């Protein structure tokens with residue numbers, strides 16, 4: 001991982017909020033939503049930091065970017081923070097999402113209730129297999145790939161989820177982008193090339209397991225022969241930021257924006273934006 005401590009942190013395009021802060025906002029929101037469901041009116045930074053698994057000083061710094069400073073002796077207003085973070089994340093509006101590749105994973109994603117409850121409406125399920133067309137999955141009829149462009153246009157889809165085999169992922173991404181999609185969540189184990197202005201996040205559970213395997217190996221005292229740390233395992237601090245109690249990072253700031261090129265994201269992103277986690281995997285908040 002690049003060491004970016006002496007550099008200005010990479011920031012999101014809105015209001016100059018650092019990407020690492022943006023990556024922690026869903027963690028705060030998840031913790032705050034749980035408090036809200038229990039009708040808890042206020043929360044201290046320490047309590048919320050602990051519930052979100054984040055260091056409390058980092059939390060206060062993150063909230064300062066939102067203009068939220070809490071009230072001394074009272075803490076933060078839970079409902080207001082839920083609103084503020086939801087608004088900052090763009091969750092106060094409905095986001096139609098298209099899932100491409102309705103096999104084991106695509107069907108599981110389609111059935112995942114957590115999308116809808118967080119403002120992501122599954123607008124369409126797309127698969128290249130003609131035998132799948134018309135079959136209901138999660139109450140939605142699967143549509144053939146030929147329909148992809150029409151579906152995106154009709155539903156105003158800007159977020160696409162790719163759950164196809166790796167070999168199909170780039171052509172699918174190209175079609176999604178050409179049709180107007182500007183954000184892609186990629187589950188296929190391949191690096192995607194997308195034009196400038198398109199954001200890609202990737203999820204790879206096997207990478208997370210490999211990181212856990214590394215920590216297991218450390219716990220058992222079995223280090224690699226040369227005793228060096230395995231690269232890419234220190235993602236907690238920059239990506240999830242100040243995460244406590246967990247050896248594995250929460251959602252990494254793995255937004256990838258680049259011009260179309262054959263260069264892997266891990267190389268070009270880390271090279272030009274120190275302190276950002278470039279192509280590290282993201283894990284969906286549960």
Ligand SMILES: NC(=O)c1ccc[n+]([C@@H]2O[C@H](COP(=O)([O-])OP(=O)(O)OC[C@H]3O[C@@H](n4cnc5c(N)ncnc54)[C@H](O)[C@@H]3O)[C@@H](O)[C@H]2O)c1
Nearest residue numbers: 101103104105127128129163164165166168188203204205
């Ligand atoms: N990121 C993760 O943690 C994770 C976990 C499991 C699987 N995966 C990956 O997700 C992908 C899907 O896995 P799966 O087990 O669901 O596979 P699967 O074979 O069950 O499903 C793949 C589906 O994609 C469809 N498809 C193929 N090419 C297509 C195209 N060009 N356009 C539209 N649909 C197309 C196939 O018809 C099939 O229905 C694989 O790349 C796999 O490696 C990732």
